[in-house]
């Protein structure tokens with residue numbers, strides 16, 4: 001008989017994320033938001049039970065904060081107990097957000113839970129019906145950062161075991177978008193001969209290679225406007241000859257970014273209808289947090305914005321579903337207005353030059369002081385390419401308008 005194992009691979013639960021940036025939402029909605037990481041974890045547990053998997057892998061950042069909130073630990077324990085009753089094991093490692101030394105209220109988890117004890121790579125044998133079927137390798141962050149190449153330290157320890165699975169919380173060496181922890185190169189993982197690399201740390205779902213699978217499942221619940229769409233885990237079934245994988249969404253709330261061109265609108269009430277119609281087209285099967293961009297090629301949108309009418313329209317739209325189970329809430333909006341005629345851009349030498357200057361100027365150097373400020377730097381996240389472009393665009397528009405006033 002061919003040997004088979006099945007498991008769930010998840011990472012980056014970030015339980016009890018504070019969602020500070022969304023504290024301006026109505027209380028009932030903010031409560032749902034604060035509960036979302038727990039709800040997603042609840043679905044993870046239910047999925048593991050429904051799929052009757054052998055075990056669950058959670059590769060780091062179970063908690064959002066190194067203090068490992070007591071609430072998060074208790075909710076985890078309850079979830080693990082449910083899995084224990086079904087004979088499902090849990091293997092987990094701590095990451096850069098929940099490194100071991102930060103934990104102030106350690107909670108004891110049930111016996112089905114195996115936690116990698118430290119930064120040296122170790123493995124747990126998984127036994128089923130008296131036979132060791134799999135070896136699960138990993139390590140936990142003892143402190144906030146692990147910057148050495150941990151991948152190099154992984155190796156298969158007992159060739160007699162049929163399946164070898166590696167859990168690694170870290171990033172590809174060339175990835176500069178995220179803090180680079182435990183950097184590795186995909187090629188070097190492949191050389192190791194493991195059957196599955198269960199990665200964590202990067203919140204965007206990614207398949208680095210399919211055979212053998214080297215997988216970031218992403219986080220299980222989006223936490224900000226950049227973490228859009230479905231979030232979840234992989235259900236993996238492995239035999240000696242093949243692997244089947246299925247992505248299973250777990251998010252309780254979805255972040256969505258929506259762009260609407262409102263250039264043709266003449267009256268403010270049309271703006272309400274246009275946004276409403278666009279959002280109405282989406283089937284609401286769960287709560288949605290919408291990041292709305294309005295674009296226009298004329299200045300009417302700017303006038304509405306300055307008169308406070310856009311804000312009012314958004315409030316009116318938000319009010320519609322605020323008490324529904326599947327609410328939809330626009331939590332952020334921005335305007336993109338290009339109302340300066342092309343002929344000015346392209347023909348007036350002064351403006352052509354101005355535009356060139358803008359495109360060649362970087363925003364970062366002007367922010368240096370802010371990012372080095374002892375207190376500000378804790379809160380100021382690095383700007384993304386997009387954000388930098390947006391700032392430049394706004395500044396350019398503002399300057400153009402001031403210059404063209406005459």
Ligand SMILES: [Mn+2]
Nearest residue numbers: 012061097201
């Ligand atoms: Mn994380």
